Structures are given as structure tokens and as C-alpha cells.
Amino acid sequence: MHKRGMKELVVPGVIAVSVLVRLVMGLASYSGWNTPPMFGDFEAQRHWMEITLHLPIRQWYTYDLQYWGLDYPPLTAYVSWLCGLIAHWIEPQWMALDQSRGIETPASKLFMRLTVVVFELLVYIPALVMFARVWQGSRSKRTQELALLTLLLQPALLLIDHGHFQYNSVMLGLTLFAMNFFATGQDLLGAFCFVLSLGFKQMALYYAPAIGSYLLAKCLYLGPTAGGKLFIRLAVVTSLSFILLFLPFLPPFSPLSIIRHPISRIFPFSRGLFEDKVANFWCASNVVFRWKRWASTNFLIKLSTLLTALGFLPGVVVLLRAGITLCMALNDYSAQRKGKQSHTPFLPLLPYALLTSSLSFFLFSFQVHEKSILLALMPVTLLLSGAPVDSPVYSWGVLVNNVAVFSMWPLLKRDGLAVQYIATLLLWNRIIGYNPVRLPPKSFIQFISMAAYAAAIALHVLEWVITPPARYPDLFAVLNVLISTPVFVVAWLWSIKSGIEVGWALGGLGGERKPSDEKIAVVKGSYRQVGGRAVSLGYAQTRRREADRSRASSVVAD
């Protein structure tokens, strides 16, 4: 298209095409379609619109909890209220209190589907466009557009939001906005966005360790004076945003006791270790250890918390270490100059930290849903979107994405989304130019990919041909878990390893060394990978270019 002189049409065109794909996805059935009395996630979201529209705020978190009681944070409730208002204006029957339970007319389905698309257009898609501009600003327009397309057509999110029916894109979009604002140096705005993200869906907590440690590292990096100032500002902004979010539940608007309701609904520790079959450590190891049989819930909560913390610790440590070492290494810069810099040198670490943190939550934390893998998919797809074809980042990104979609297969099959599963995978892998046969031969990643794909395909074929024995009705779901979990575990280890490598490479850019030394440090050993990864984040590339223009470009070229 560039050749035909239609440059300015490409981004709107890409967005329009992806919106079309979303609309077409909307034809499919959704979670709980035509299955009274409880239906599924679609009905849950619609029910929340209904109760927020008709009930006073203090009853939102207490009304008939047995039938899809509200258990998301207040921002979801406010958004539901807005949607309910519009729906009520169009057709009051869709949202009639109690009377509308299970309503499934073609028009109400379309309305619900359109709300997801509209919110995605308002939040997630602008966030992606901004991401391409900010994080990949130094790359060619074509790369940015391709990155956008890769992110827009990510199959897992399409299937869950527009097939199964949820609003994950809003939460992810808000976190992505936070990342974008961190990249442009507007940390306070970023913190505010992240609080909004948490306030939309508590699942954003998976990102909290990474975001928190990034901001802390930034404070450390800026040194005691500027850093201290920033720290206080961040603390104030964060607390104020939380208070703002919960304002209707706090005095003077409500009695203080009301605040208990949303909090206890949002964090349900009363449920089990895992629900259904989810491709995480607990569910996979359950085959051998039978956790629920001998361990008390309390013990399991503690154990899972401990393991999760251990899981995201490396990411946190690398970020903080980068903050400290760079602060010391670059102390020849004046503090002011550091403050004025829009970029933080350890910014490229953020996606890796987000990946490590979200994967460790997914693998080890308590009460995980299979859909939670979406949180890990965002950072890995962001990394993948800017990586050259066949680079390790690219290969890992594709593998994790594909296996994540595969891990949700039992859910998608239940929702009647088999054709959509095939179509979105086909579309996305083609668009990003993925060819599993063409991976760098005999690399670890190729081995893993081949094994995972072969196992997944074999399982699909088996499931098609054989009906599971009556003794093990969940046989295929368990096998699915056993195939997916190792991939996620390896991906988690890879994220830690790459985070450390990138951090080390950044630390290597110490102040005493001359630019030529940097180059040598980067060229030695396995640094092509590091280079490729840093390139994928754009920022490091720019930095290196500033240091040594001609040589940097030659490294990027090979």
C-alpha cells in the first residue's frame, strides 16, 4: 500500500479491518448461550448493567449474590451503569430489573457485542496506536503498522472478548496506557491509568509488582532528591485515584461499613485453589500431588502466595538493581538532566518484568482462570510486535500466544467457538508471517515449538476420534493442561533470563566506558539476541544510535 501512495490510509485501514473482524466474531455464540438457569459471562455482564442501573450504589455489591453478584471493582460497575443507561434508552426490556434475566434477542446480543467493540475502540485500540508510536517511534512506519496489526488481531483476546464475552481489553488498554505514559516520562499519569486498570478488573494486580518496582526503580535512579519527590507524588496520586474510584462507597456518601462489600467481593479467597482446568502449576501438579486432598485451604493460600512472590521476585530485583546501578554509573549526569530525560534507560526491562510477574501469578497464584493468560499475553505480544521475524523474541511470542489459545480450547469448545478458534489462529499466524518450519533450526525454541504443536495437534485429533472413557471425563482437558503448562513454565523462565540479560546489557552501558567499549560488550557472546530484543523496544536502539550511529545500524542489519 505504501507504494500506491496511500500511506495515510494504512493505520485507519488496519483499524477498520480489525473492527470488521471483531464484528464478524460477534456472530458467534457466547459463554452461556441458551443455557438457563445461570447462563454465563455474557449474562453476568448484562446482569451487572441491569442492577447498577436500577439499584442504589450501596446495594450493588450485595444484591442477590447467588445470581451473578457483582464481583469486579467499581470502575466496571460504573461502566456497566453507563451501558445500562444506554440500553434502557434503546429498549427498556433488555435491562428490566429481575425480569430481563437471560434475555437473548438478536438485538440485545448485538448491543452487548457492540459495547465491547466500542470500549475497545475507545481504550485498547488508542493505547495500541500510541504504543506503536511511542515504543517503536524509531522504527519504520511499516514496522509500526505491522506491529499494530499483530496486536490488533491477537487471537486469544479476540476469542475471549468478542467470542466468549468479556471486557478484558479495557483493563489491558488502561495498563498499556500506563506503560505508554511511563515511556513518555509522564509517570503520574501512568500511575493513574494503572489504578484505573486495577479499578476495572482486579486481575491487573498480576502486573502490580512489575509496575510498582519500575516506579520505585525510577525513584532510585533519579537519586535521593528528585527521586524522593517523585515517590511522594506517586504515592499521593495513587492513593487519591483509589479514593476517587471508591468515593461513592466512602463517607460522606455512604457509611464506612459499606466499603467492606466491594472489597470482600473483589477478593474471594473462599473459593478453591483453581477452578475448572487451568494450565498452571497447581492444576498440572495436581495430577501427582492431589493438593486439595491433603492440604488445607489456608496452607495452600500461603504456599501459593509464597511461590508467586518467588516467581516475580527476579523481575523486581532486576528492575531495582538497574535503577540503583544506573544511578551510580551515570552520576556524572546532573540530576536535573536525568529528570528532564523523557526516557528512563531501564524502560526496556518493563515488558519483561510485566511478563515475569503476570506469568508467575498465572502459574502459582490462588484461584486462577484459564482466561488470565491474557494478562501474560499482552507483554509478550508487545515484545513480539516489534521483533524481527525469526528472532528469539518473535519465536517465543508466537509460541506463547498459540499455546495460550490452545490452553483455552476446552473453554472455547464449550462456548461453541471451534470455527472461530481455527479462523483467528489461521489469520493471525498468516498475518505475522509465522512458519514453524522456518525457525532457526536446532534451536531450543524450535524444539519446544515443534513438540508443543505436535502434541497439540495430536490431542485435537485424538479428541476428534475418541470419546474419553467414562472414568476420566476430563481426560482431554487434563492432557491439554499437561501440554500447555510446561510451555508457560519455560516461557516464564525465559522471561526471567531475558530480563536479566537486558538488564545486564543496560548495566554494561556504564558511565566510565566509552561508546566503543559498549559496542564490544554488546557484540561479544550471545548478544545478537540481546541486540535484537533491545531493538524490539526501539528505545535502546535510539540510545545506541546516539552513541554510535554507523556501527549501531550495522548491528541491527545483521
Next chain:
Amino acid sequence: MTKDQPEATNSPSTGFSSAIRHWLPWNIEASEWDIFWASTALKLLLFPSYRSTDFEVHRNWLAITHTLPISKWYFDTTSEWTLDYPPFFAYFEKFLSTFALLIDPKIVDLNNLNYDSWTVVAYQRATVILTELVLGTAVLGFIRGSVEPPVQRIISAALFLHPGFLIVDHIHFQYNGFMFGILLWSILMARNGNKLVSGILFAILLNFKHIYIYLAPAYFIYLLRSFCLSPAGRIQTKNFLSLANAVIAVFVVSLGPFVLMGQIPQLRSRLFPFTRGLNHAYWAPNFWALVTTVDRALLQYIKQTGADIPINEFGVFSTSRGLVGNTVFSVLPDVKPIHTLVITVAWQSICLIRLWSNPTYKSFVTALTLCGWSSFLFGWHVHEKAVLLVLIPLSLLAAERQAYFRTFVIASVAGIFSLFPLLFTPTESIIEVAYSTLWVAFVYAPLSRRVYEYPKSITYVIMDVLEKVYLAGFPFLLLFVTLFPIWASRRRQDNGEPDAGYSKLEFLPLMATSVYCSIGLIWGFCRLIFIYHYEETTYQGQLNEIR
């Protein structure tokens, strides 16, 4: 669009693509694969969309051809959707039914009416996607060996992704992609100078779906003049005999068994039911839609003013209902099938005379388009779907010059818009509008720059402005068509009881669509006839280089 454009075509390690290359004579480029896979994914996603009764029609045909012996195919009336396509299509259904049996035996059960399980939907929809590959390969063939491959690539992509196919085939359910694939192969053969094969393919197509008989006059004249006669006018006996024999052979294979069984009268009554009215239930946007509207307007005028003009009472009833199949005029004189035939043939002859004197490839494609166009505008009981007979061949001419391009844009926008009422479920309606808008944008943007010409006189400027105003009216028409029923139902709710005044107006959006689109299609027809007869003498466009 992919990252691997250079690698994918050049790397020798890819066994898959080299195997493909061995099977297909052309090097399929990465961008072409992209379009193919992306559109396939989109079509897969359309599996659960709305299906018209045509879906059950085709399922029933699978069952008929599978369970019954050939002698009973055209006699079966188990379902109301009897077999009314020519024998090749029946053979085709017979072929598909063998696989359907493997997928789910209930598909081919004759008494299993309105079967709509997941298996039958997936199977039938998948056959549409697969048979559309005939179209895909044909448009690829047009790129190879074309005068200007970059332009042809856009046109080919536009044809393969045509909203008409998406709406009529992949949502509404028919096999037009397959049928037009054969037609395009036939045209491609004509372009490549292989006129014998072109004629044979068209004969085969006629035996798949007889609606293509609308285009037959152009084929007849073209093949007779350029293949059976020498430029000087002497008969080429060898060519003539081979073509005649081949065409007869095709018809023998198709109709032979039925001739032997003495079933030709039965076939004729099934294939050509002359019991229908002038207009289809929803008026196709043609000349008769305009005439019917004028008749209604006159009726209203007479009712209002009490003018002394005789009124046909039967016609008053007919027009007030609107959805009745048989249209009887209340003021204007009635139209009989013979009238429509005479008018159609007259218009076609005007084009065919020109084709006779100038039997080049480009002239042939234009005449073909005009033949389809006159039949569409003036034919008896024309369906709105028949507009594809105009739009598909016209697309081949789109990039010739500004004049052709403008005709193409007007006809495509009006023609595709006129297909919208086929789908009335809310989600599908949004999808068809969104898809068509994108298609128009993606076709218009690159082509309009290529063919731009500076207006020559004030007449051109006025025409240009009027045409732009006409095109700009479509968003407003869409708005009206969408909002009017909502407004009417609100009013009805407010008034408590269903009001006769509003139910009478239910037909208004459909009528508005028909009339507005028919204006564009009639204007496009006039444009193309004019261009055809008064061609520029200087630069003609790329297709003129093909003799």
C-alpha cells in the same frame, strides 16, 4: 502485509510452497496468499451468520441427488424447494453429497427437512469456500500475462473479495463464486486467445445455472465473428465445426440423459417458470422499479386531486400491499413478458451490432457487460442478485479510463447497496455495510489516482458534480433505511395500536432503496452504452492492446 514477503517466495527450504508451485503454473506471491488466507478466515467466521432459505434449498438438492435415481430428480416434490437448476448443477450436488454422507448421513436424508445442525452448516459453508477457489484461480490468471499487472492485481483482489459474493454466497448462501469463477475463466480464455475453450466453458456454465443466458448473445456474436469468421467475413469451417461440436457435446452430456428419458418438458417447466410477476418481491433496482414507482405516484396524485383518469382497481390493491409478487399497474398500461423481451433484445442488439463490427477482447467484455445490464434493467421478474451479472464483468473494465472507472464506481455502489435488503438481521446488516464500505474505499483509493483525467468541458464538470452528489446520497439513504423502521415502530407503540398508516409505510425503505439504486444503475448503463459507441480515438486504456 506479511513480514516475510521476500523470504517466503525465495527461500528454497520451504517444501510446502515449492510443492504448490509444482501444482499451480503460476508463482503465487506472498501478498496473494495473504489475501487468500485472510479472506478464508473471514469466511470461516461467517459460518454462524444468518442463512436464507437458499441454504435449505441446496441441502434439499443434496438429498434429492443422493437418494433418488436421476430419473426422479426433476420430479421430486418432497420439499417445496424443488430442483430448478440445470443438470450440471444437479451433478455437482450429487458429487458434494458423496462427501456429505461421510460427514453426517442425516444431511442427505430426503425427509429431514430444515436440518440445520452444526455439521450441515459447516459442510455446506465449507463447500462454498472451496468451490470459490475456481474464482480465485481465475482472477490470478488475469494477473498473469496482463498488460499492467499492478492494476490488474487490484481488480483481481476486488473481484475475489467482492461484497456481492460475501453477502450472497457466504451469508445468504449460494454458489455464485463458483459460477462466476467459470465465467471469468471463460473470459480469461478469450483474452488469452483460446476462444474454443472460452466457448466450451460458457456452454458448461449455462448448464450449471441458466441465468447466464442473459450474457449468451454477446458470446454468440463474439465467437461467431472473431472465431468462426475470418476478418474478411469468410467462414472458418474448421473453427466453426469444432466449436459447434464441442458446445453440442456439452449439452449432450448435460441434457442427454433427460432427453433419453423424455423429461425435457418437465425440465423446461422447472427451469423457466413463467408464472411469476414483473417485479420480484423486493423490486430489483431496474427500469421497472422506476415505472412502478411512477405508477404509484400517479395513483396518489389522482387520489389527492380527483383527476379524471381511469384506475385499475386490481392495481390499487397490488400497489398498496407492495410485497405481492405480481405487479399490476393502476394507472399506466400493463406490461407483459413479451414487452420486456422486446425491449431487452432491442437494447442488446444496439450493443451487438457494435460488437460485430469491432470484435476485440475489450469490446467483447463491454458488450458482455451491456448484455447483462440490459437484461437486468428490462427483464421480466429479475432478482436483485442478478446485478452481479453486471458488476463482475464491469469490474474487468474498471481501470480503463476515467469514464469506465466512474461507471464502475456508480454501478458498484448502487448495485451493492441494492443487495443490502437481502440481509435483515441486525448484526449481519452492520457487517455487510462495514465490509462494503471498506471494499469501496480500498478499491477506490488506488484506482482513482491511476485513471484521473482533467475535465474537458463544462458538461463534464456538471456531470461530475451531479454524480458525486448522487454517491453522497447513499449514506443518507442508509440512515433513512435504518432509522425509519425504528421511528415507525416507536410511533406505533406510542399510538397504542398498530396503525394502518404506518404498516402501509413499511415498504417505504425498500422502495426508496430500489428507486435510488435503479437511478444509478440506469445512469451507469447509459454511460457505458455511450462510451462503447463513442469511444475516444486517442488513448483507450490498457485492454486495447489485446487483440
